[in-house]
Amino acid sequence: MVMWRLKSVFVVLLLLFSQSLSAQDKFINSYKLSFFAGLRDTKVDSFPNTQNLDFMNYLYDFHSGYDYEYIGFSGHFQFRKQFEADFKIAMYDDFAPDNLNFTVQYFFHKNIGANFGIYTHTQLMNGFNTFHLTSDTGFYGDLETNFRQRKLRDRGVQGGIVAKKDFGIFHPVLKINAGFSSFKPFSETVLQKEIDGNFLRRIDYQTKNTWNFFFFPEIALDLDCIKFEKSKLGIQLHANYFFSNKSIDYTQTVFEWTTENPTSESINSPTHKYRKFDFDFGIYLKW
């Protein structure tokens, strides 16, 4: 599925980059391609354990300093005078290009426009089985002894306003976005065994789409440094702040001894403050 999406993105990019086609020349007025490296810091509220597992308690949040380094490339295209489009592909140290942003702007005024887009970002969830290891006394809380780490995929749709202004070689852009996002559903299984006993219990978790409102302002600063005959080379700074109250609701199914007669329960998890700050720096070529 991810590969199919990536292929779709590349097909779109290929079409956009096909300058040799005269029709495309008329359609797209300017291009900007950039390479960047950045840091991402996430902050997630952690709540005390309750009767039920709360996956949000286990989102990776390294409390002192940033959580992820990333690199990537992005593009910006201006077409049909009033429209602009941005794409951004970033990857963490696993080099999986799975942090994607795609937005389209419509400028109804020279400097002000409307922004619409979609994104998918990844977020690590570490050691959720700690809940069972500490809560379920009398049991080996998780027979899976390998470290439990999962990459969650946060997906969202967004809209907002965008403001831009050209000051000669300096080009600031401000976007104020808001929208709805949800972590892509996933499943986890925990197998438990009674200490000094034969009793086995399996807990299956199947999470649901839980759409939450988010606020997402962005600022981008471009500075043209070297001017060539038909292009410009410059540096860019980009920062954004993501703020949301998120939760991960799920269905919990418990099997005891055998797979016969399981009990299922729908669990609504509490919402946590989920904040994410990105800062990246890069170089660009504009023509």
Add this chain to the structure above:
Amino acid sequence: MKLITRSAFIVSLLFIARILSGCFNYPCSEEVYYFDFTEVSTTNLDNSGMWPIESQTDTMKMSAVAFQVNVTGDFPFLGNANQGMQDFGFSSAKAFSKTNCPMFYGANSRIDEISIVTLFKINGNIPANSDVSHLFLCTRNTGLYNSELYIPLNQIYPLINHVYEDYPEIQFQVFLKTKVEADSAKFQINIKLANNSVLTDTTSLIVIK
């Protein structure tokens, strides 16, 4: 001298051709060798920890009574019989030689029923010489895989009545659901085959801790 050089060259070519042919993936024989089950044996398991392991003692926890059951047949040593030279040349040099292929064994008489009888009282409701098959659950082979749970004893037959690879043997583990409230326990395991013969083994005398 010239003759020796030419002969060595030709032999070298043959060697190389043989090595290359050794890289081919020869299909394995799927022939099934039939045998009769002749013996059932039980081994104590220590299931007090995370995973059941073979136990060298005759003590078990009251909630962790478990055994491994092996049902075996005559081993016909067909693997060695199959390893004879089957073509000209250096057959043992084959990278995917037929000697790496598994041997397949099928039982002449499948297992029709497994029953377990307690020879001692388990608690006030389960006296000695009761059939306690329904109180035992089992796992195939030696352990739990991929978050598998137990299966009831009467559902194991499709999993064990098939063609076996490498050895004419079935292994499964049985786990008692009920706490043993007595000081000791002993069970008789009966394996009834399709030809109406019954193979029986008795566990050792288990001291309950």
